[in-house]
Amino acid sequence: MFPISVKTLMVGTAVICLSAAFARESKADVAACPSPIPLGLTTALTGNLALLGTQARNGAEFAVDEINANGGIAGKKLALTTEDTGASSTDALNAMNRILEGKPLVILSSMISPHVFAQTESVTKSETPFLVGATNAKVTAQGSKWLFRTHVHDGQLADLIPEYLVTSLHKTKPGIMVVADDYGLGASKGIQAALTKLKVAPVAITSYAPSDKDMSAQLLEIKDKGADSVILFGRPADVTLVMKQMGDLGIKLVVIGNTSIVAQTTLNNLSATEADGNYAIGGMIPQTSTDPKILDWAKRVQDKYKVPADNFTVSYYDTVYMLKGIIEKAGCDKPAIRDALAATKDWKGMLISYQADANGDLAHTLGIYRNKGKTPELLGPIKESGF
Amino acid sequence: MKSRIPLALCAAVVLLIPVATHDGYVIQLLNIAILNAIVVLGLNFATGWTGQINFGQAAFYGLGAYTTAIATKAGLPWIVTPFLSVIIVMAASLVLGLPTLRLRTYYLAMTTIGFGEIVRLIIVHWEPVTGGTSGLRAIPGISVFGFGPQGQIQHYYLLVAALALAALIAARIRQSSLGRAMIATKDSEIAAEQSGVDTTRTKLLAFMIGAVYAGLAGCLYASSIRFISPDSFSGIQAVLLMTMLIVGGMGSITGCIIGAVALTILPEALRFLGQWYLVLYGLGVIAVIVLAPGGLASIASLIPRRAGAR
Numbered sequence: 041m042f043p044i045s046v047k048t049l050m051v052g053t054a055v056i057c058l059s060a061a062f063a064r065e066s067k068a069d070v071a072a073c074p075s076p077i078p079l080g081l082t083t084a085l086t087g088n089l090a091l092l093g094t095q096a097r098n099g100a101e102f103a104v105d106e107i108n109a110n111g112g113i114a115g116k117k118l119a120l121t122t123e124d125t126g127a128s129s130t131d132a133l134n135a136m137n138r139i140l141e142g143k144p145l146v147i148l149s150s151m152i153s154p155h156v157f158a159q160t161e162s163v164t165k166s167e168t169p170f171l172v173g174a175t176n177a178k179v180t181a182q183g184s185k186w187l188f189r190t191h192v193h194d195g196q197l198a199d200l201i202p203e204y205l206v207t208s209l210h211k212t213k214p215g216i217m218v219v220a221d222d223y224g225l226g227a228s229k230g231i232q233a234a235l236t237k238l239k240v241a242p243v244a245i246t247s248y249a250p251s252d253k254d255m256s257a258q259l260l261e262i263k264d265k266g267a268d269s270v271i272l273f274g275r276p277a278d279v280t281l282v283m284k285q286m287g288d289l290g291i292k293l294v295v296i297g298n299t300s301i302v303a304q305t306t307l308n309n310l311s312a313t314e315a316d317g318n319y320a321i322g323g324m325i326p327q328t329s330t331d332p333k334i335l336d337w338a339k340r341v342q343d344k345y346k347v348p349a350d351n352f353t354v355s356y357y358d359t360v361y362m363l364k365g366i367i368e369k370a371g372c373d374k375p376a377i378r379d380a381l382a383a384t385k386d387w388k389g390m391l392i393s394y395q396a397d398a399n400g401d402l403a404h405t406l407g408i409y410r411n412k413g414k415t416p417e418l419l420g421p422i423k424e425s426g427f
Numbered sequence: 428m429k430s431r432i433p434l435a436l437c438a439a440v441v442l443l444i445p446v447a448t449h450d451g452y453v454i455q456l457l458n459i460a461i462l463n464a465i466v467v468l469g470l471n472f473a474t475g476w477t478g479q480i481n482f483g484q485a486a487f488y489g490l491g492a493y494t495t496a497i498a499t500k501a502g503l504p505w506i507v508t509p510f511l512s513v514i515i516v517m518a519a520s521l522v523l524g525l526p527t528l529r530l531r532t533y534y535l536a537m538t539t540i541g542f543g544e545i546v547r548l549i550i551v552h553w554e555p556v557t558g559g560t561s562g563l564r565a566i567p568g569i570s571v572f573g574f575g576p577q578g579q580i581q582h583y584y585l586l587v588a589a590l591a592l593a594a595l596i597a598a599r600i601r602q603s604s605l606g607r608a609m610i611a612t613k614d615s616e617i618a619a620e621q622s623g624v625d626t627t628r629t630k631l632l633a634f635m636i637g638a639v640y641a642g643l644a645g646c647l648y649a650s651s652i653r654f655i656s657p658d659s660f661s662g663i664q665a666v667l668l669m670t671m672l673i674v675g676g677m678g679s680i681t682g683c684i685i686g687a688v689a690l691t692i693l694p695e696a697l698r699f700l701g702q703w704y705l706v707l708y709g710l711g712v713i714a715v716i717v718l719a720p721g722g723l724a725s726i727a728s729l730i731p732r733r734a735g736a737r
Contacts, residue, residue, distance in 0.1 A: 086705055123698065124698070124704075126694075127658060127663065128658045128659050128661070128663070128664070129562065129654065129655075129656045129658055129659050130459060130652070130659045131694075133455070133652065133654070134452070134455065134456060134459070134695060137451060137452035137455050137456075138452050138695070138698070140451070140452070141450060141451070141452045153560075153561060154560060154561060154562050154656040154658060157561060157562055157564050157654060157656065158562070158564075158652075158654045158656065160564070161564070161565075161653065161654070176561055178561060182564070220551060220552075220560075221551075221560050222559070222560035222561050222656075223560075225551070225552075225554070225559055225560055226559075226560070226561070229554075
């Protein structure tokens with residue numbers, strides 16, 4: 041009897057203590073959150089990338105408004121402070137320093153990689169979880185354990201676009217045309233490397249400056265060198281110009297590139313003939329969904345902001361909801377939030393599931409799209425190898 | 428003696444700012460404003476005093492920053508980098524200045540815009556060395572034989588000292604025969620030549636001294652911010668530097684500093700207006716240009732004159 045009673049007593053005590061500890065901890069952690077819970081966001085709201093930054097801001101803000109309208113997190117509302125990074129890294133650093141002065145619990149930042157590169161050291165020093173949409177593959181390779189990315193990156197696109205072009209569309213003489221900024225030039229290098237692995241040599245490699253309005257010389261070079269397709273990487277505004285000028289020059293080649301090709305802002309400025317038949321691989325866009333809830337969400341976002349929701353809107357919207365779930369479980373302890381982000385596994389967002397890898401990349405599912413006239417169609421999701 | 432009182436007061440305020448505020452954001456902003464002031468002081472040699480429109484100053488700023496970043500990341504001691512930066516920008520300004528400074532007005536402006544674009548394209552496309560559009564990060568900080576400023580406040584005092592030295596040298600040059608030759612060249616090249624001034628040499632020297640200022644500011648920028656990318660030295664930055672000079676007061680050392688500080692801080696101070704801040708910022712710049720053509724520095728001199736007229 042005696043040994044049993046001691047054992048029972050010890051186990052019982054342990055169970056009671058653990059239960060009490062856990063019960064107190066989970067309750068105390070949420071209760072310890074400040075009210076409102078401060079979140080920071082730096083994104084480009086002015087300058088030549090303002091559209092992308094605005095679409096990202098819309099996603100985060102829409103989610104915060106929804107969460108607050110539904111009672112916040114354990115009764116505490118979220119307070120999102122947004123600062124404009126403008127178009128320069130120095131301004132992005134200023135914006136981040138200003139955000140850091142507000143001591144936010146979590147910081148969301150730009151999809152523009154040089155801005156994130158400029159900010160990473162400050163945020164890492166502040167030991168604040170840092171969630172970005174920046175697309176340069178190297179962003180998460182900086183060695184910051186506080187940095188996470190919730191959008192697909194150009195390293196994934198650079199592998200998947202050539203593979204789809206060569207193996208599924210059977211095109212073996214592509215011309216490459218990219219915007220000469222961090223996004224385009226980074227992608228161009230990756231695409232060339234991926235084509236080499238597929239034993240395909242691009243017939244022409246061209247680029248244009250972000251402010252260029254006439255890309256006919258590059259397009260004619262690609263055509264004259266006998267290309268059977270164009271791999272195009274750019275922002276919606278310049279991709280629109282390229283596709284319009286292809287129509288004007290009578291160049292009829294298969295075009296495949298990033299999601300700018302199927303972005304609503306691009307398609308709004310193209311005719312059905314100019315847009316038709318072009319392919320894109322990239323972050324998931326809501327307009328191609330068959331789910332009425334998602335289509336309704338996209339409509340509500342458009343109605344509220346007068347700007348279509350894009351892949352960044354979805355990504356930043358998901359990010360805020362992911363944080364909500366984490367704060368509900370881990371409370372407002374920054375290292376606990378960071379650890380929870382690093383342990384993310386199959387968290388279901390609006391269009392994809394998120395899973396953290398060793399670098400802090402959480403998005404590994406991309407969409408393959410094709411324009412049917414001015415309407416993008418989802419041909420199917422495609423996953424990064426290993427996921 | 429009376430003229431030294433405001434200067435002493437200004438110096439006291441400048442030195443006490445970090446004591447009054449421990450706000451890292453404010454100090455960082457002031458550090459950037461000081462660096463801009465040094466670059467604008469450099470621009471003042473060619474544009475303010477010699478009358479040459481120069482949109483290449485941002486490119487020289489970038490050359491200094493990239494030289495420092497590349498050299499220190501390659502393992503060279505920091506103390507070498509100011510000299511390296513000066514050599515590089517002097518060589519670049521000589522190469523640009525020798526064939527082009529015979530050009531006047533808009534033609535020279537166009538050439539310097541072209542130079543800025545060439546530098547930007549080299550930085551963007553020479554990725555293995557410059558990091559391309561991603562820029563260069565984790566740049567080693569300022570260190571002289573193991574000693575260097577730690578934190579933003581120490582950087583602030585170092586940069587204030589650098590600005591004071593830059594302003595002092597500019598003032599001495601202005602008082603020298605070279606300074607007088609610059610002003611003469613600006614007033615009338617033909618008259619200056621008739622008076623024995625070698626205007627081409629004067630313009631070239633003004634251009635090179637300005638480039639050295641920008642190069643050294645770039646060196647300090649790279650080592651204190653510790654991240655550089657091409658967008659910080661673009662054509663937009665060149666226009667901003669020119670605006671700082673005009674708004675502050677072309678030809679005035681105080682004006683250069685006031686213009687740089689005002690136009691660095693103003694957009695940040697107006698951030699509470701959201702996306703409208705650019706509208707107000709633009710209106711503010713227009714207001715200064717229209718109401719005080721001599722720049723912000725001239726406003727102080729206008730006040731007593733108006734008071735006396737009453």
